[in-house]
Amino acid sequence: MKENFINLDRFLSQNDKFIISTHESPDWDGLGSEVALFELLKSLGKKPLIVNSDPTPDTFFFLDLEHDINVLDGSFTLPSDIREYSQFVLDTNDYSNIGTLSQILKDTVREYFIIDHHEGDAGKAGPNFIRVGASSVCEIVYQIIRHYERPITLRSAQALFAGIVFDTGSFVYPKTSPETFRIAAHLVELGVTPFFIHEQIYEQNALSSFELRGRILSTIEIIYGGKLVAMKLTPEMLKETGASFTEGEPAINIPLGVKGVVASLLIKQDLSGPVKVSMRTKGDLDVSRIAIENGGGGHKNAAGYKSKLSVDETYRLAIKQMGGFFL
């Protein structure tokens, strides 16, 4: 932990302008930590600018009423002094995971700094802020704000709480620690209403996302004696329902609600971009190793990687890889 703060102190003292980015298909942890870090950097007298490759889900907009989150599309132009900027990369330890932005900024920004909690290739990380034991990047950003003794605005408190709720599956996933609860308690003291955040995350889905979920569930295949459930999310499903890729992704968690199912697999592809493999498990089944071997990353019970094969080829290969746990 101490090492992490030494790294961060150096990065902050040597830079003044910062792009803040998170991974493709940004989730509540990535976006929540971006907003809270943005507010922290402002309060430290720095110049932050949030830029992501992929759009912000509509459900997150209540935390971005000021439109601080920029998306790399036709209407956004990078500042002309972009070469004076450094970059924070949140909620991934792989720079290429920030999407198309990675090609544009890799050789343009002065340097980049990763804040993350995923397992990964340790050598890849370098002098960053990586805490694999943290429940979420929001938990880490909370600790950073406390370290610099800055106030936490209600907006930041809500953003951090939302990210923690999302990444811990509402305070139940393995990395949920006593510290996670202490942080959550403090955020509630600062004015966060847990039910309001729950409503924003879980009860504002578009009807199209419900239809998409139905299509994904219709692809289920029950394998290895009912221990593994595999599913697909294809570009055709997105076209037919009008739902977004991000809205389909949480479907991977549904099979784990079935008694006896200990692993879930979702092979997915957005309207453009690579085929992706998402893996979820319960208990000791460590899928982060499979992900890392295939160039991806993640946590013991939740990990993924990108594939160069077609959806169907990837699907067959991924099932075979998971077979190691059951055969």
Ligand SMILES: [Mn+2]
């Ligand atoms: Mn996260």
